[in-house]
Amino acid sequence: MHHMSPEMKACVNECLACYSECLSMAMGHCLETGGKHTEPTHFKLMMACAEICRTSAHFMLIGTEHHRHTCRECAEICRQCAQDCERLGDMQSCVDVCRKCAESCERMAA
Template sequence: MNTPVPRTRPNNQAVLDALSRCIAACELCADACLDEENVAMMVPCIRLDRDCADICRLTAAFIARGSDHAQHVLKECIEICRKCHTECAQHQHEHCQACAAACQACVEACQAYQAA
């Protein structure tokens, strides 16, 4: 009996790790934003954190299972991670800065995966 050939790329663990770190950073940031003094000012950040965490979860699932649609979802993930990075980078809160860094690292890992 022939064993199935995996449909994964050799560098998929690096992108999956970056996606996982981004999910955690975005979830932590969104939650921490709710504790900030001026929560109304943090609403765009919270919304982008949630969107970013969700698209990263979806992208990780598509990549992990070798979906034929992973490249399409990956493009959207890069776009949302960039927007989340830009939003979080403008805030001085430690959780926002950590989220911005995780989003940037995720963008870079996704682009490297895309190019492979």
């Protein structure tokens, strides 16, 4: 395996944690709660967030320089997702993990 900095390893872990949280929160909490939680804009954002997190982790694990691009986009989507989850309320775990991932990805994109 290629050499990975501790910062990058941490970012991979943040991305995978965010992927897991967004996907399980959407498929569990949001689907069960319904209403605003299943509105297309919110639900699609959660799916997009989960997927870009997974992709960013994947790119860093591959060891391609392209991770800078996915991480930049990941940070943006995570921030948007955190904001939207906060707006809906009762999704603090998702808000927290998205913000943490966004910060980590911003460092990797720099």
